[in-house]
Amino acid sequence: MQTPKREKLVVIGNGMAGISTVEQILKLSDSFDITVFGSEPHPNYNRIMLSYVLEGSKTVDDIVLNDWSWYKDNRITLHTTTTVKRIDAVNKQVTTDNGVTEGYDKIIIATGSNPFILPIPGSDKEGVVGFRDISDCNQMLDASQKYNKAVVIGGGLLGLEAAKGLVNLGMDVTVVHLMDDIMERQLDHSASSMLQAELERQGIKFAMGRQTSELIGENRVSGLRFSDGSVLDAELVVMAVGIKPNIGLAKDSGMEVERGIVVDDYMRTSFEDVYSVGECTQHRGVCYGLVAPLFEQGHVLAKHICGVDTLPYEGSIVATKLKISGVDVFSAGEFVEGPEHTVISAKDEWKRTYKKVLLRDNVIVGAVLFGDVTESSNLQKLIKQQSEMTDDIYNTVMGTGCCGGGAKKQSSVETMADDEIVCGCNGITKKTIVDVITDQGLTTVDEIKACTGATRSCGGCKPVVEQILQYVLGDGFKVASKQGICGCTSLDRDEVVAEITAKGMTTTREVMNVLGWSNAEGCSKCRPAINYYLGMIYPESYEDEKESRFVNERMNANIQKDGTYTVVPRMYGGITTPEDLKKIAEVSLKYDVKVVKVTGGQRLAMIGVAKGDIPKVWEELNMPSGYAYAKSLRTVKTCVGSQFCRFGTQDSMAMGELLERKFERLDLPAKFKYAVNGCPRNCAEACTKDIGIVGNDGGWEIFIGGNGGIKPRIADSFCKVKTDEELIEICGAIMQYYRETGKYLERTSEWVERIGLTQIQSAILDNLDNRKELVDRIEIALQQVEDPWRKMLNDGKTRTALYEDSKSAILVE
Amino acid sequence: MEMTTNYYSIGSIDECLVQVGRVVIIEGHEIAIFRTTDGNVYALENKSPHPKGGPLAEAIVSEHYIYDPLYDWKIDLTSGAVQAPDTGQVATYPVIVKNEEIQVGLYA
Incomplete structure (x- = not known):
């Protein structure tokens, strides 16, 4: 050769x-x-x-x-x-x-490219940076430690991301923009003003239609002078007007x-x-x-x-997505309408969403989305392929149809070129994905992810990968596509739970064995899930498998990246005492805790406890576990309420503490957060909690399915109740219904959307017998729980095996 | 070059829970011991091959694989090899179980 x-x-x-x-x-x-x-x-x-x-x-x-x-x-x-x-x-x-x-x-x-620095007097002063590389980023991080007032020149993509970053670092930030609309090169006026309003809510100030003529100050910049002579103070200036x-x-x-x-x-x-x-x-x-x-x-x-045949590069359709958490904006292709365009638009000022699709001669040539960007990858593809608008596409994109779309989506994947990049983060082409499906017989997105890396980084291309899978497998897709709970089985959550109940299986090993798992002992996805389902089905008899718990739940503490742990004791309803604070302080000093942090859930976390010290820390704190590591009730956030607050109509602190004591320690599909407010001012932020409770003059209103995390969702109003008893009963019924129907790791925000609010309401509010049965079942489960820290302290063998390094190795002669 | 292996007794097999890792320190080496359901015992360096490192002993154990506790990398206990799509290698140590006593080998 x-x-x-x-x-x-x-x-x-x-x-x-x-x-x-x-x-x-x-x-x-x-x-x-x-x-x-x-x-x-x-x-x-x-x-x-x-x-x-x-x-x-x-x-x-x-x-x-x-x-x-x-x-x-x-x-x-x-x-x-x-x-x-x-x-x-x-x-x-x-x-x-x-x-x-x-x-x-x-x-x-x-x-x-390099950031474009405006050629104006003073642009070489200290404290003037671009936003392009790690060194710029470090300079901005440094400046945020020493200074307070920042100005970002440029209201484009990069400028807004820089501004949001600086706000998060605690700076007072103004975005100065030459035009009247921010991101005017990607957004139309409507989307731009909605975006600006949202960013203002998030703390960014704007000075629009202003031209900077000079940066003033001594060595270090101290402000900007505009062309109209007015001045704006600034201790840090970020130039984000463009790149060259x-x-x-x-x-x-x-x-x-x-x-x-x-x-x-x-x-x-x-x-x-x-x-x-x-x-x-x-x-x-x-x-x-x-x-x-x-x-x-x-x-x-x-x-x-490499001498491989390829089609020439003929240019790209540019699509934009803003990377600021909680702000979803997308634009692609042509976005400003002219007389030649047919415009489809929908603006919802209450939900703060906006969609616009532009057609030229019925061909989709551009789109702008604000608030809801689920159709972004689909639209990007349609624009690129110059697809004609059809009823199916319209229904899918505008969200008005209930069953349209499927067939059309398939054909758009069909016409996609082999070397078109599907996963932009990892540069995976359609052909690579098609090949692994056909050559290796892959049938799920997860398998494709494991094999190629596609969908692994940001996940934005998952719908397209799904469509390719559907297209390649054709009729085979329906059977194969049924998402098993992990790669070990094709059975989904409901089937697994039904089989466990029907066949009376009692250990994870038995479940995997009887149901034909491809890996006899499962994987890190299904083992904890099956362990949860078994505990949910048999609350009185199931023996929890420590070895099937994630590290945090097995150790009853949160592992940190260096292998130390965080210990968070309960602080019911966010209320503590001088005595408890003293204990936390003393134990933190004694065990050299690296950081004591006030958590988002109104309590204290002791971060950086050595593994071997964990049991001693628990023992000396002598406080119950706060379950900060668990798929369980984390915290009940409360406002001050009627005990002290002049606006308070209900005793939120007392109710919060009561609920936390009542429902703590119970295994749930995922972590679970409550908030209880004394009045509709909602200071404890009920709208982002799994269960949010808002007091009013005549009782309480219950909200469910809120989430403030990776995929924020505002909670839905579930019902209003008059008495405390009714409140506690309905909360218990909701939690038990979630326990019984939720997928492992599925938050209530996803659960409410999957099951449907009205279904949950009818199961709990309309069917009183069912409500009572749910409450009875959660009460049985609640009787089984005990404090895990206390339990571990009383179990010497497990304590030694889990927490203590063995140092007694003896050389064998 | 000839290498000799010194074996160290680290105690009875009973002290290791099945499918729950245990850390032992031998001559300054931090080693994670895993006892699998088939009765075998494996010893790996207690250090994730992930660029950010971290321990391995708290992994979920399934057959002769572990899923690392911080980044969920799948690692073969028999060879120390990281499984696709990730790549990497963990150092392994020879283990002998004699009369219920676990012995771990270190190259002298």
Whole structure:
């Protein structure tokens, strides 16, 4: 066999565009020796997630896409903190800023872009930053520690994400924008004003239609002067007015550049064997500043460079999604209507949602969504494929039909090109997914995720992956698609529970054995689930399996990333005593607790307890477990209520404490939070709790299914009651109904949507016999619970096995 | 080069709960011991191969695999190999069970 000649590939730019292209190349060929140069000191990270780092929901480590060992494993030579200064096309070599010269056969330029700094007086002052890389992010984090007033210039995508991040860091933030509408390049006026109103609610201030003429201050910036002469104070100024392709190297080397490095449909520059990809690139007159196009470009380039047949790159339809938690905005294609468009729109000012789809000659050419973006990936595809509007599509997209859509969706996947990228985060194409379905016989999205990585990062492409699965499997899909509770079985939750009850099975092992699990002892998904279902079905007789619990529930404490634990004692209704506070303080000092934190649920968490100290901490606290680690009742948040508050109409503190004491310790499908308010001012935020209770002059109103977490949902009003007894009874019935019908790990917000509010109301409010039976059953289950900390302290053997490291190893002679 | 293995007795098999990991410290090495339902005992370095690290002893055990407690990576107890789609390797130590007594081997 002939060994192909090895070629030397130099990649200039260690960011998402360059490295994703390299990943594609590695899939196609191993005949390149690859060297990567990057100006930043980091391995390749997900730049689009920088806003999460700023916001504090992710760390720099979290957003690394390719860690150091990836480069090593793929035998890629990586030079960080090294900038290539020149490409010598005659001698085929590159020169770096630290004087290294390296030969090449082929080059990929992926130098990305730089933030555009306004050319105004003072823009070089200290305290003026762009928002582009980890170093900018760190500067902003630093500034937030020392200063209070921040101004973000630019009300586009990046500017708004920066502003929200700074608000989260506790700064007073004003967004200054030249235009009258924020994100005017992606949104129409309606969506823009809804977005601005929402962001104002979240604490961002706006100065609209203002042109900055100068940044004032001594060494450090102290404010902005506008063209009308007015002044705004600022101790930190973030410039987010735009980006400019980083073309210095290409220009200095004599390559053809305009706004970006000019390339053809195969990403070839004007130099032979030199290619360019990503934000530094100008293709058919367009420089893209978003992530999807660079993946599409990278795919074409990788194939071309490896000599694999590929269609040319013909440009991208750009879609935008704002990455601010709790604000869902999407736009794609044409979004400002003109006389040539047919406009479909729906605005709901109460639910704060807005949808607009633009048609030209009945072809879908653009869309804007605010508030509800579930149809975003579908719309993006329809626009890209220039689909004609049909009744089915209309019903699906506008949400007016109840059963339309299915057939049409299938055909849109059918017409999707093989190399179209489905999962933008991981660069997975339709063909890759189709291949694993046909070659490896995969039948679920989870299997596809495990095999290819698609849907693994943000999950936004899951509907499309599902549609591909449906399309490939055809009639086989119906049977196969029935989502088993995990990869070990095709049975769903209801079938598993029905089988357990019908056959009287009593251990997880028996369930898996009898029901034909593909892994005899299950996996980390089904073991805890089956353990929960068994406990729910047989509250009096089931012996809980410690070994089938997640670490936190087995240890009765929350594991932290370094292997230490957090201990959270109960503080019923968020009410404590000086004596308890003293105990917490003393124990925290004695066991060197790293942080004592006030939690979101009105109590104290002792973070950073060594595993071996956990039982001693419990013993010395001598307080009940707060279940901060459990799929169980976490906290009951209360306001002050009628005991002290002049507005209070009900005694929320007493009711909160009572409910927490009554329903604590019971296993539930997922964590469960309550709030009790003394009046409709709702200071304890009932709307984001699993059960939210709002007192009024004549009784209480109960809300269910609220959630303030990853997928926020405002609770639905369930009913109003007059007496405390009725309140407690209905709360118990709701919890038991959730216990009996909820899927393991399914929060009430999802449960209410799946089961339907009216169904839950009719089971509990209309059918009084059923309500009583539910209450009877929860009472039986409640009689079985006991404090897990106390129990563990009394069980020496388990305590030793779980918490104590053995140090008594003896050398065997 | 010849390597000799020293075995250390870490106590009776009874002290390890089935499918619940236990940490033992031998000569400064932190080792996670797992007793599986088939009666076998395995020893792994108590350190997740995930870039962010963390312990392994608190994993969920299923047959001769564990699911790491922090990131849910699936790891083969017999070889220490991380299962797809993740990749990595955990160091393993030889184990002998003699008269109900667990012995773990360390290269001298």
